Amino acid sequence: MKKSKFSEHQIINILKEYESGKATKDICREHGISAPTFYQWKQKYGGMDAQHLKELKALQEENVRLKRMFADLSLDHRILKDIIGKKALKLCERKELAEGVISETGISVHRACKIVCMSRSMYYYGHKKDDQPVISKLLDLAARYPTRGFETYYGKIRLEGLLWNRKRVLRVYRNINLKLRVKRKRRIPCRIKEKLIVPGAVNETWSIDFMSDALSNGRRFRVLNVIDDYNRESLVNEAFYSIPGVRLVQRLKELITYRTKPKRIRSDNGPEFLSKVFVDFCKDNDIELQYIQPGKPAQNAYIERLNRTFREDVLDAYLFGSLIEVNAIAYEWQIDYNSNHPHKSLNGLSPWLYAKEVLLY
Numbered sequence: 001m002k003k004s005k006f007s008e009h010q011i012i013n014i015l016k017e018y019e020s021g022k023a024t025k026d027i028c029r030e031h032g033i034s035a036p037t038f039y040q041w042k043q044k045y046g047g048m049d050a051q052h053l054k055e056l057k058a059l060q061e062e063n064v065r066l067k068r069m070f071a072d073l074s075l076d077h078r079i080l081k082d083i084i085g086k087k088a089l090k091l092c093e094r095k096e097l098a099e100g101v102i103s104e105t106g107i108s109v110h111r112a113c114k115i116v117c118m119s120r121s122m123y124y125y126g127h128k129k130d131d132q133p134v135i136s137k138l139l140d141l142a143a144r145y146p147t148r149g150f151e152t153y154y155g156k157i158r159l160e161g162l163l164w165n166r167k168r169v170l171r172v173y174r175n176i177n178l179k180l181r182v183k184r185k186r187r188i189p190c191r192i193k194e195k196l197i198v199p200g201a202v203n204e205t206w207s208i209d210f211m212s213d214a215l216s217n218g219r220r221f222r223v224l225n226v227i228d229d230y231n232r233e234s235l236v237n238e239a240f241y242s243i244p245g246v247r248l249v250q251r252l253k254e255l256i257t258y259r260t261k262p263k264r265i266r267s268d269n270g271p272e273f274l275s276k277v278f279v280d281f282c283k284d285n286d287i288e289l290q291y292i293q294p295g296k297p298a299q300n301a302y303i304e305r306l307n308r309t310f311r312e313d314v315l316d317a318y319l320f321g322s323l324i325e326v327n328a329i330a331y332e333w334q335i336d337y338n339s340n341h342p343h344k345s346l347n348g349l350s351p352w353l354y355a356k357e358v359l360l361y
Contacts, residue, residue, distance in 0.1 A: 207303035245275030
């Protein structure tokens with residue numbers, strides 16, 4: 001906008017000439033202005049004196065200042081809304097928030113620190129302490145004593161003559177999440193690898209294993225498989241929602257009521273087979289427990305081969321709505337497997353035919 005060559009005080013003096021009775025044409029000719037300009041002045045400054053003009057200028061400046069303040073508050077409010085979900089209580093976290101605000105909006109450090117409620121001295125402060133020796137020491141103690149807590153670790157540190165402040169050690173302890181207890185690995189006795197030998201007679205060695213699947217509604221269930229290693233006869237293929245040690249022993253007791261008990265049972269190191277109930281049952285019945293090495297399913301190859309056939313023919317072939325359906329189809333499959341499934345290791349005979357042929361000779 002083009003700036004007027006007349007100041008506001010000069011305009012008010014010209015308007016006073018008009019108020020004293022001087023004609024408009026004469027005033028315009030004398031000062032070199034047009035009539036529309038004169039009437040614009042009259043509309044804007046009519047009836048004002050120097051004091052009124054001074055007050056008007058003060059109001060205009062105050063209005064500009066308030067507008068600038070409102071714009072700054074609006075920007076601060078928007079920044080606060082952006083970071084409202086980021087909970088920052090530590091110095092390092094507040095400093096990260098301030099740095100992010102500065103990089104995104106370009107505001108000054110002073111203003112950013114004010115928004116995140118942090119002094120500028122805290123923003124410029126540089127951490128000089130090296131906590132790496134404390135971290136290494138705590139990690140070493142956690143590896144050696146995984147079931148202990150902070151008090152034991154700090155006591156051992158003090159006994160070694162390291163005069164680290166307790167608050168400092170506790171802070172490092174929490175920062176590296178040692179307050180979350182590490183679950184100890186289940187200890188399994190060392191298992192001896194034994195050759196997979198074909199037994200010399202029926203009911204000499206049984207192999208046991210579990211399988212897992214789900215019904216059509218998503219509920220999980222487990223299948224107990226028991227096989228006679230001599231003729232590969234499937235003895236049990238039964239599904240349950242869960243098979244704890246008590247249920248396992250109950251099913252084996254039912255099995256040996258109409259079948260001679262085995263001399264030994266081969267299994268993996270599952271919790272059901274390590275349970276006190278199952279171990280006591282085998283001791284009471286003079287049954288030798290033969291555990292395979294952890295992570296070596298090939299050492300129980302007979303039952304693993306049966307598991308594959310059972311999964312292909314039953315579990316992967318049908319959708320089950322209930323355990324009744326699973327057990328019904330599993331029983332039909334068991335009869336067909338024992339009577340009609342040929343085994344190369346049995347000279348092409350099924351389990352039942354092989355057992356009968358051996359009895360005949």
